[in-house]
Amino acid sequence: MSRIDIVYGGKPYTLGDRTVESLRAEITAAVTSGVPTWLRVNSGAGRYQDAYLLVSPGTAIAIVDVQPNAPDVILTDEQTFIADSTE
Incomplete structure (x- = not known):
């Protein structure tokens, strides 16, 4: 499930079962x-509750595409590296 x-x-x-592209559109x-x-x-953790967000010109909203199988990327001032998920 996405x-x-x-x-x-x-x-x-x-949000579940949506694509980033359809949400952006x-x-x-x-x-x-x-x-x-x-x-x-959805709002809350564990037991979801419906929430309604008002979208209009000037609304600040960020969309994050959660990819469950993607490795963790850690950014530092000096370097970027992929965290070992087996640790």
């Missing part, structure tokens, strides 16, 4: 239409 994390108002939310359509749109997402 999962997309969203940061809105400094708080994390999630939905948000772009809402912003370019100039009509405020409610985006239904």
